[in-house]
Amino acid sequence: MNTKFSKLYFTIAVSAAIIGSASVALSAVVSFSDATATSTSGSFVADNAIDKNKNTHWEAAARGASIIARFNSCQRVDDLVLNWYGTNKYTYSVKLSKDNGATWTTVVSKTSGKGNENKQNVDDQAANAIEIVGDNDSRLRIDELKINSLGSTNGCTSSGTSNPSTGESSGTSNSSTSESSGTSNSSTGESSGNAQYPADVLDLSKWKITLPISLNSPPNSNKATEIKQPQLKTYSNSEYFRLNGAKNGVLLKAIAGGARTSTNTAYARSELREMQGDGTESAAWNCKNIDRGMYLEQTLLHTTTKKPEATIAQIHDSENDLMMVKYFGPSFANGSTDIGKLEARFNNDTTTKLLDSTYKIGDPMTIDVAVTSGGNVNVTYKNLRSGVTSSTGTVKLTGIIGSCYFKAGIYIQACSKTDIYGNTNTVCANKNLSANKYETDPYAYAEIEVRKITLR
Structure with missing residues (x-):
């Protein structure tokens, strides 16, 4: 036929x-x-x-x-x-x-x-x-x-983030001057227009990526895929870790029914984890006696709709969420044009600082996380569309267990009871959420575009 x-x-x-x-x-x-x-x-x-x-x-x-x-x-x-x-x-x-x-x-x-x-x-x-x-x-x-x-018409601008003072695009902003400097490779400053892989745009030499899929045979729902250096230099995934169309940013996507990192985790992620050395050894620095920092230029592009929550930057130790930058969407979210809020949460959610009360999905942002001696952290935020700026001020990390490391990307706080492999996510089911808080589609997703990530 x-x-x-x-x-x-x-x-x-x-x-x-x-x-x-x-x-x-x-x-x-x-x-x-x-x-x-x-x-x-x-x-x-x-x-x-x-x-x-x-x-x-x-x-x-x-x-x-x-x-x-x-x-x-x-x-x-x-x-x-x-x-x-x-x-x-x-x-x-x-x-x-x-x-x-x-x-x-x-x-x-x-x-x-x-x-x-x-x-x-x-x-x-x-x-x-x-x-x-x-x-x-x-x-x-x-x-x-x-x-x-x-x-x-000449009413358009080239790719990049919007200028908060004019609303017009000005290219990816320079973190020190906020002036347009074009899109550049964060490690070399060269144009990324000919990029083939995420590592051509972002300096990933000190990172590994965890993706919400299992490459096991048969697939293991509790064994998410990890890609480390040197494979990460030439790795991409057409669905979950790829260049954007302009080849000036990297798209990271997580799904509600994706493969997870353990049997104790309900949520999936497409997330970068800090590494050290040649990129094969996990980073582990002293949270109490070191100066460290992470700078991000990124845009949250999409969220799940039933429970529109996502973590987009972290400091973690061996057991604790010491700092999380987290998005919370409204009830009855559509996932693509919502206005929600961004918060910095410290010490396993015991301290909360509001960063942006009117963050609209699609707004480009910068986040700078600074750790100073004594275990003190300050998060500085700027919305490059609205011009909203904020700082948490100094917050002391408490209850630190072991060493610390940074994480970036997208870690959704939403799940489906049945994952993409047809298995029951028991941790998700046992959360006893109201019916309208579970995603019925395991492919319901959240996505972020990262244009720059630097460690110091």
């Missing part, structure tokens, strides 16, 4: 007005520079959505996934014409960005489409990237992408 492929076309038609009452519509097709997706099923990769081939399509492996396509030039976006692959009904939102995905504006919210053409009008606005986000009940499948434009 032949399968009829539908198309999602974003036709870019350029219109130019001429003097007087008459006008002439000029049309031109503007190609996309690249496409990336948060989830991909098999060979149905994101690039299939922009290859102008009706016999290929992108297909998400999980519900709630999204796809981003970037333009080769800045356009005055007008109408969207969406065709879906197959006959399934999809619920989705559309976002536009004028800084290559550093910040997003939702232009279509939770609308439905089912096969064939699905037209949407948006207000005339500059953009150089578009994102289509599936609802948590929809697993998107898209054939091709096109856009209607009113013409090219």
Whole structure:
């Protein structure tokens, strides 16, 4: 039986007005520079959505996934014409960005489409990237992408984080001056436009990565994958640890039903753990008698919806959570545009300091964690979109057991009772949460983009 492929076309038609009452519509097709997706099923990769081939399509492996396509030039976006692959009904939102995905504006919210053409009008606005986000009940499948434009414009900026004083993109900010310095490799200062692996963008020589998948055969739900140096230099995972589309940041994704690190843990992670030496030995420094620091430039991109909580920076000892920077989303979260709060939590949650009461998912941020002699810690935070800045002041670490180390990435505080391998997560089930706090989809996810990480 032949399968009829539908198309999602974003036709870019350029219109130019001429003097007087008459006008002439000029049309031109503007190609996309690249496409990336948060989830991909098999060979149905994101690039299939922009290859102008009706016999290929992108297909998400999980519900709630999204796809981003970037333009080769800045356009005055007008109408969207969406065709879906197959006959399934999809619920989705559309976002536009004028800084290559550093910040997003939702232009279509939770609308439905089912096969064939699905037209949407948006207000005339500059953009150089578009994102289509599936609802948590929809697993998107898209054939091709096109856009209607009113013409090219100079209203866009290059990729990077937004300037908090102007709201415009200024590239990845320099941690010492907050001025644009372009995106650079944190260890060499060189452009990362030709990066192939996460380690080409971030200095990972003193880190290992833990991912929410098991490479055992058969898979072991309580044995998450660890990648250390030297393998980490050339390692990526298309789902959980990969470059962003602009190749100036690294995406780390954790899922509610992912593989965990032990039988005592309910939650999965895509998390970096500090190492030492040649990167094969775990870091272990004296929390009470040393000066140490970690600096992060990152953006929280997505959270789970039933329990939208995620830890995005840590100091850990042999047993304790000495410091955590943690996001808390609102009730009835959508996971992609929520406004929540960021807190720094110390000494196993016994001391809490508010960093940002109105953090919006998608806001780029900087976090600087400074440890000084005597076991004192200060966390300094800045929201690069809103301009909110805060500092916890000096907090003394207590009850330290053993040595300390830094962690970064995404460690979700949400779980599903059944994991992606079909096994029961007994620790999750035994938490006795209310029914609406358990994720029913083991692929429900949280994701963070890290653009810079430095240790000192």
